[in-house]
Amino acid sequence: MSLIRKTAAELGAMIAGGEVTAAEVAEAHLDRMTEVEPKVQAFLHVDRETTLEQARAIDARLKAGEKLGPLAGVPIAHKDIFATRDMPTTAASKILEGWRPPYDATVTARLREAGLVILGKTNLDEFAMGSSTENSAFGPTHNPWDLTKVPGGSSGGSSAAVAAYEAPLSTGTDTGGSIRQPAAVTGIVGMKPTYGGSSRYGLIAFASSLDTPGPFARNVLDAALLHEAFSGHDPMDSTSIDAAVPSVVEAAKNPDIAGMRIGVVKEFGGEGYQPGVLARYHEAVQLLESLGAKVVEVSCPSFTTALPAYYLIAPSEASSNLARFDAMRYGLRVGDDGTRSAEEVMALTRAAGFGPEVKRRIMLGTYALSSGYYDAYYGQAQKVRTVISREFEAAFQQVDVLVSPTTPTTAFSIGERTDDPMAMYLADLCTIPSNLAGNAAMSVPCGLADEDGLPVGLQIMAPVLADDRCYRVGAAVEQALESRWGGPLLKEAPSL
Amino acid sequence: MTMLYDEALDRFEPVLGLETHVELGTKSKMFCGCKTAFGAPPNTQVCPTCLAFPGALPVANAMAIESTIRIGLALNCSIAEWCRFARKNYFYPDMPKNYQISQYDEPLCFDGYIDVEVNGETVRIEIERVHLEEDTGKSTHVGGATGRIHGADYSIVDYNRAGIPLVEIVTKPIPGTDRLAPEVAKAYVTELREIMRSLGVSDVRMEEGSLRCDVNVSLMPRGSSEWGTRTETKNVNSLRSVERAVRSEIERQAGVLAAGGKITQETRHFHEDSGTTTSGRSKEEAQDYRYFPEPDLVPIAPDPAWVAELKAALPELPSVRRKRLQAEWGLSDLDMQAMHNADAFDLVEATVAAGAPPADARKWWMGELARRANESGTSLAELPITPAQIARVTELVASGALNDKLAREVLEGVLAGEGTPDEVVEKRGLRIVNDEGELSAIIDKVLADNADAVEKVRSGKIAAAGALVGGVMRASKGKADAARARQLILDKLGVSE
Numbered sequence A: 001m002s003l004i005r006k007t008a009a010e011l012g013a014m015i016a017g018g019e020v021t022a023a024e025v026a027e028a029h030l031d032r033m034t035e036v037e038p039k040v041q042a043f044l045h046v047d048r049e050t051t052l053e054q055a056r057a058i059d060a061r062l063k064a065g066e067k068l069g070p071l072a073g074v075p076i077a078h079k080d081i082f083a084t085r086d087m088p089t090t091a092a093s094k095i096l097e098g099w100r101p102p103y104d105a106t107v108t109a110r111l112r113e114a115g116l117v118i119l120g121k122t123n124l125d126e127f128a129m130g131s132s133t134e135n136s137a138f139g140p141t142h143n144p145w146d147l148t149k150v151p152g153g154s155s156g157g158s159s160a161a162v163a164a165y166e167a168p169l170s171t172g173t174d175t176g177g178s179i180r181q182p183a184a185v186t187g188i189v190g191m192k193p194t195y196g197g198s199s200r201y202g203l204i205a206f207a208s209s210l211d212t213p214g215p216f217a218r219n220v221l222d223a224a225l226l227h228e229a230f231s232g233h234d235p236m237d238s239t240s241i242d243a244a245v246p247s248v249v250e251a252a253k254n255p256d257i258a259g260m261r262i263g264v265v266k267e268f269g270g271e272g273y274q275p276g277v278l279a280r281y282h283e284a285v286q287l288l289e290s291l292g293a294k295v296v297e298v299s300c301p302s303f304t305t306a307l308p309a310y311y312l313i314a315p316s317e318a319s320s321n322l323a324r325f326d327a328m329r330y331g332l333r334v335g336d337d338g339t340r341s342a343e344e345v346m347a348l349t350r351a352a353g354f355g356p357e358v359k360r361r362i363m364l365g366t367y368a369l370s371s372g373y374y375d376a377y378y379g380q381a382q383k384v385r386t387v388i389s390r391e392f393e394a395a396f397q398q399v400d401v402l403v404s405p406t407t408p409t410t411a412f413s414i415g416e417r418t419d420d421p422m423a424m425y426l427a428d429l430c431t432i433p434s435n436l437a438g439n440a441a442m443s444v445p446c447g448l449a450d451e452d453g454l455p456v457g458l459q460i461m462a463p464v465l466a467d468d469r470c471y472r473v474g475a476a477v478e479q480a481l482e483s484r485w486g487g488p489l490l491k492e493a494p495s496l
Numbered sequence B: 001m002t003m004l005y006d007e008a009l010d011r012f013e014p015v016l017g018l019e020t021h022v023e024l025g026t027k028s029k030m031f032c033g034c035k036t037a038f039g040a041p042p043n044t045q046v047c048p049t050c051l052a053f054p055g056a057l058p059v060a061n062a063m064a065i066e067s068t069i070r071i072g073l074a075l076n077c078s079i080a081e082w083c084r085f086a087r088k089n090y091f092y093p094d095m096p097k098n099y100q101i102s103q104y105d106e107p108l109c110f111d112g113y114i115d116v117e118v119n120g121e122t123v124r125i126e127i128e129r130v131h132l133e134e135d136t137g138k139s140t141h142v143g144g145a146t147g148r149i150h151g152a153d154y155s156i157v158d159y160n161r162a163g164i165p166l167v168e169i170v171t172k173p174i175p176g177t178d179r180l181a182p183e184v185a186k187a188y189v190t191e192l193r194e195i196m197r198s199l200g201v202s203d204v205r206m207e208e209g210s211l212r213c214d215v216n217v218s219l220m221p222r223g224s225s226e227w228g229t230r231t232e233t234k235n236v237n238s239l240r241s242v243e244r245a246v247r248s249e250i251e252r253q254a255g256v257l258a259a260g261g262k263i264t265q266e267t268r269h270f271h272e273d274s275g276t277t278t279s280g281r282s283k284e285e286a287q288d289y290r291y292f293p294e295p296d297l298v299p300i301a302p303d304p305a306w307v308a309e310l311k312a313a314l315p316e317l318p319s320v321r322r323k324r325l326q327a328e329w330g331l332s333d334l335d336m337q338a339m340h341n342a343d344a345f346d347l348v349e350a351t352v353a354a355g356a357p358p359a360d361a362r363k364w365w366m367g368e369l370a371r372r373a374n375e376s377g378t379s380l381a382e383l384p385i386t387p388a389q390i391a392r393v394t395e396l397v398a399s400g401a402l403n404d405k406l407a408r409e410v411l412e413g414v415l416a417g418e419g420t421p422d423e424v425v426e427k428r429g430l431r432i433v434n435d436e437g438e439l440s441a442i443i444d445k446v447l448a449d450n451a452d453a454v455e456k457v458r459s460g461k462i463a464a465a466g467a468l469v470g471g472v473m474r475a476s477k478g479k480a481d482a483a484r485a486r487q488l489i490l491d492k493l494g495v496s497e
Helices: A006-015 A022-040 A049-065 A105-112 A155-164 A180-186 A220-230 A248-251 A275-290 A300-326 A340-355 A358-369 A375-399 A421-428 A431-435 A467-483 B007-011 B060-076 B178-199 B239-258 B303-310 B316-328 B333-341 B343-355 B358-376 B387-398 B402-417 B421-428 B438-448 B451-458 B464-473 B482-493
Strands: A042-048 A076-077 A115-120 A169-174 A189-192 A212-217 A261-265 A294-298 A403-406 A440-448 A455-462 B012-023 B085-087 B097-103 B108-120 B121-134 B140-143 B155-160 B164-170 B211-221 B230-238 B266-271 B277-284
Touching: A006 A022, A006 A049, A006 A220, A022 A042, A022 A049, A022 A076, A022 A115, A022 B402, A042 A155, A049 A115, A049 B343, A076 A105, A076 A155, A105 A169, A105 A220, A105 B012, A115 A155, A115 B164, A155 A169, A155 A212, A169 A189, A169 A248, A169 B464, A180 A440, A180 A455, A189 B303, A212 A220, A220 A248, A220 A440, A220 A467, A248 A467, A261 A275, A261 A375, A261 B097, A275 A294, A275 A403, A275 A455, A275 A467, A275 B316, A294 A375, A294 B316, A300 A358, A300 A375, A300 A421, A300 B085, A358 A375, A375 A403, A375 A431, A375 B464, A403 A467, A440 B108, A455 A467, B007 B012, B007 B239, B012 B239, B060 B108, B060 B121, B060 B178, B060 B303, B097 B121, B108 B178, B108 B316, B121 B178, B178 B211, B178 B316, B211 B239, B230 B239, B239 B277, B266 B482, B277 B438, B316 B333, B316 B343, B316 B358, B333 B343, B333 B358, B333 B387, B343 B358, B343 B387, B358 B387, B358 B402, B387 B402, B387 B421, B438 B451, B438 B464, B438 B482, B451 B464, B451 B482
Parallel strands: A076 A115, A076 A169, A261 A294, A261 A403, B230 B266
Antiparallel strands: A042 A115, A169 A212, A189 A212, A189 A440, A403 A455, A440 A455, B012 B164, B012 B211, B085 B097, B108 B121, B121 B164, B140 B155, B211 B230, B266 B277
16 A cells, blocks of 8 residues: 555554655655645645655654654644744735744644654635635635535645645644534544643734644544644643643544443534535434443533624634734835835735735724724623533533534535635534633544535534543544444545 | 913812833843843844744743732732733834733732822822733834934834833822922832832833833812813933923913813823923824733732732832931931932942941932032942942041041042042042141141231130141141141140130
């Protein structure tokens, strides 16, 4: 079997055992990228030489007898929102085009430390604002299952790269579902860790209280290995939690869910959901029951108000976070011809540098924080957030994990929702509550919808710092379904 | 038209308010590890965080939080058990993030007071809040006449200052100061400065901007209880300017009101040269800062036990110390006030600690040394002489080895860099003539040269001996003990007093 079809765990073991070199593994993936990138367009930046240099350096260290982690030499693609000191970092925005940070994000630094080899930087919705990757200033990414479909968003480049076998692993960030939703619609595993479980340092901020770095992989164990490799307390991020990383790898290896209490969220999965999505979802719930879990229905009535609350909180924070892009110290500068004031140059640069969705959210957020509106909008949304957190807490008194469909529909067509922001925002209906509450949540593949043959994701939500439960349940679902299907759902990207 | 101060005060009563910013003297910045040294080359004390590079995050400086709590405790404030930083959003090139991390409705310290002495009266100034924030960078506007942004050709920004911890201390409105308003304002800022010094949290140098003051003033007609519209005067960068700015604003506002005008709520700028204020931006067109809790930082929740420890460990505060020393030294209120005004307190205390009698220590610092500092345009503390050296000089005088005139010469020598007092005495040969034989010979010569005076003394006009003593002092180049010389002269002339 070709190297690109291997799991990250297998590749790590092969490299460590000297069966194959990191350079050979990197080369195989770079070749795959050369072959499929014209169709998928998952990457914004690829530099073959830099990648191979990194791989050769790992090979040299291993050859010298150095003991590295289980993913040493395994290639990875980073969402282009993580700062990388040897590659451009743009957040898919014209305002940062060509900018090279003088530092690494903590996530990228730790993964370098663990010996992972960077294949490149992946596409995203500009500043992670979107659910389809169509808001990228550099063009959309295509879903490997059907090139006319979106790969989800905002981490659509990262989901597509993994689904297209261009990379065994990738990083993403999840602010309202930006890892889980792309994972669901590309048929891979995506995990949003507990907020504060993974460092935000060097991650270009969209909404600080929600942004969470997390892993993509084609299977649960690989996701766990990656999760473990970059997680843990970071003194550079005040909001990072100073606690032991949950034992996610161990959980992924022990998919025993007998006796586990699983809550089905009553509010998610009724009207407005695609029948094929609901069918796979209900089958998955039955499967969990057949594996010995106790399934009960749990009502979380406030979850339906999560979406509007999110669209006040996230844009409010974004309006402030994105103020730093002002042409003064880095990035794009427009109109600086000696006749204009700094204020005019700032305004011209921001007008030219930000795309329409980013502008929409800056305006929304600026409005929501304005004097006289703050209480009615931002203040009220924060109250909703508190209520949602309490509902999660109450639910987790009754059950160990909650489940729902990850998304109401399978991948939609490129261009289908670009003129209808509300329809686009609905893609994150089920994922947003966990961002507001900060708890752990995963999407695992649970089959293909009958009507379009596209992947469906099952969302598994666990309490804060109980990320391991997502992996245990995810691994159980994966194992049971793969034995039913006779192998992974995604044997190969169908359209490539 | 402005109105003369006295007339203004006949017709109106002022209400004051003061906002003071103190740059803390922490080694590193508020939210990153950059150094905070003053005067470093531009943009050399910067990093991704204080330059607001994408993805960089703030981490709060624990020492700055501790210092702020200590300031709050010294100002008799309550300390919040839980509070948050907030973002104050506005665009300006010297603020890298285009928002300032500050505190909004949850200050770290609140509801305090300090007492200040003005003309022997104690005035209580109530403190509304003490909060922690970060400083901005420093813009320099090049070209144009005013140094302000309007009319400038271009502006340059130094981000070294961006992110230095800044404590803002806001008073409640201060009514009832009446004619003393300018002095109260100055006394308050002076007292704050001393408190900061005693806490060791800041070097509080107004000329370097580590202590900055905004002065709010409003007037109401005498007999009214309804406060008038206030203005906020910025750029008040010395203690003297605090006093002048209040006075000038009172005179200006009184003129406007007396002419039937209205005071605009606005920011005004103080000009050191003219001592007057000019209009800045109007508050009506003021920005909406869109404050919201800073999501990049966790709340501050100081452990009450720790706060109690900090409180117990506060140093003796300046007002308490002044009262204690006044009693110990037996000085008058006036002496104390003069020393306070001259910033001589620490120096006198150190001199006393080095062994000098308090009266002598005060005399030298407030007399000869104050004069010399004044001549050279420096502060007392900057004179190149130590309290220990002054103590040594007083010791030499007390032992009879020097008289006051010689002591002044010794001080001159020390200030000129000629060495320690003992070295100067040695090098310049300044020891009093103690040799009776030598003194006797000088007297004999003076008596011989001043027959007229000698005759007058002999005939009973003892006052004429003064001229003979003066002659001895001249002849000895001041090294004679004047009292001893006088006694010897009278003995030689066979008269007694």
